[in-house]
Amino acid sequence: MMRSLLASTGASEDASCACGNSTGDGHDSEHHEDYSLNFLGDNYNSFLWLGFAAAAITFIFYVRERYLQRHCPWQVMYIAILEVTVYLLELFAHHEDAILIHLYNGNTVYWIRYAGWLLTCPVILIHLSQLSEENETHLTEQLLKMVTSNQVMIVFGITGAISSGASRPVCFIGGCIACGQLYVAAMEVYNRAYALYPAQALPYINLMRAIFFITWSLFPVFYILGPEGFDAISLETSVVLHVLNDMFAKNLWGFLAYYVRSNLLHDVAAKMGLSEAEYLRHRVYASSAVKDYMHEWEKQSLAGVSSELKLNLKIQTPRSRLESGTSDIETALQHYQVCTSQHTSLGSLLITLIVMTTIVSPSTPL
Numbered sequence: 001m002m003r004s005l006l007a008s009t010g011a012s013e014d015a016s017c018a019c020g021n022s023t024g025d026g027h028d029s030e031h032h033e034d035y036s037l038n039f040l041g042d043n044y045n046s047f048l049w050l051g052f053a054a055a056a057i058t059f060i061f062y063v064r065e066r067y068l069q070r071h072c073p074w075q076v077m078y079i080a081i082l083e084v085t086v087y088l089l090e091l092f093a094h095h096e097d098a099i100l101i102h103l104y105n106g107n108t109v110y111w112i113r114y115a116g117w118l119l120t121c122p123v124i125l126i127h128l129s130q131l132s133e134e135n136e137t138h139l140t141e142q143l144l145k146m147v148t149s150n151q152v153m154i155v156f157g158i159t160g161a162i163s164s165g166a167s168r169p170v171c172f173i174g175g176c177i178a179c180g181q182l183y184v185a186a187m188e189v190y191n192r193a194y195a196l197y198p199a200q201a202l203p204y205i206n207l208m209r210a211i212f213f214i215t216w217s218l219f220p221v222f223y224i225l226g227p228e229g230f231d232a233i234s235l236e237t238s239v240v241l242h243v244l245n246d247m248f249a250k251n252l253w254g255f256l257a258y259y260v261r262s263n264l265l266h267d268v269a270a271k272m273g274l275s276e277a278e279y280l281r282h283r284v285y286a287s288s289a290v291k292d293y294m295h296e297w298e299k300q301s302l303a304g305v306s307s308e309l310k311l312n313l314k315i316q317t318p319r320s321r322l323e324s325g326t327s328d329i330e331t332a333l334q335h336y337q338v339c340t341s342q343h344t345s346l347g348s349l350l351i352t353l354i355v356m357t358t359i360v361s362p363s364t365p366l
Contacts, residue, residue, distance in 0.1 A: 041236030
């Protein structure tokens with residue numbers, strides 16, 4: 001009788017386990033009921049629909065901007081439509097092997113996540129590098145460093161996900177080193193944008209910087225907590241955390257990047273009779289002369305500048321930078337007239353005086 005009781009108990013446990021493995025959203029993942037974060041996985045589909053809605057709304061908004069013939073960078077439209085596609089695949093094709101790959105060593109690789117990173121992260125970094133560049137097709141050293149480090153980081157992540165044993169922590173460390181290199185190059189880009197953009201754009205630049213570094217740093221945390229690492233959270237919970245983080249790292253950051261360059265900078269430059277590229281070019285020229293004083297000058301009026309500061313100012317901009325002829329002089333004159341008639345910031349006025357002085361008489365100090 002005892003044997004029959006044990007047999008029946010074992011059979012019931014096997015049945016319950018089989019039942020538990022067959023539930024969920026089509027993923028053969030274990031239940032981690034002892035961890036508080038896994039309640040997010042219970043609402044897996046709801047969060048995927050939330051991410052889909054956020055991506056679809058932003059895509060429709062960018063299409064509208066394009067339709068109204070406003071400058072809308074292709075990067076934000078690309079990211080939005082790709083997110084829409086990924087979320088639809090996760091919602092309706094999550095059982096396909098192309099989405100969730102089961103390996104012979106027992107590991108499960110959520111391939112669509114890594115595929116999405118390979119397709120979106122380089123575009124995000126391209127958009128970042130173009131914030132402070134006059135020519136949006138210019139390949140900078142920082143961009144090449146960021147894209148290369150990003151690809152190395154993702155390759156390490158994929159390799160760690162499909163491997164087992166000691167190779168997993170080795171791959172994680174390698175990915176973190178590549179991420180550090182990416183951060184160094186990204187910080188240079190943010191610092192350059194902070195130095196070149198008008199004062200009203202600086203809070204947005206700082207917000208973009210914070211969102212970028214915080215959200216990108218959370219992805220390796222999810223990695224080590226999820227099935228690729230300590231398996232402390234279920235695959236469904238890991239997916240939900242990535243969806244929530246993507247809403248900030250891609251949707252919000254992309255909108256801010258679009259707003260700062262295509263709206264805010266565009267409006268400031270238009271008031272001075274300049275294009276975005278011309279405004280940045282003049283800021284680059286002036287930054288070599290005024291550097292750390294520029295943003296402080298923008299907070300003052302012309303009468304508020306001390307004579308000591310004027311005497312200490314040295315014009316170092318070489319004439320070779322402004323060899324394009326009378327067009328630069330005319331642009332500078334227009335810039336000066338706009339500044340004086342509309343009482344614009346001191347920094348903008350001084351930039352014009354510096355450009356005009358350098359063109360007319362580069363050897364004469366201001």
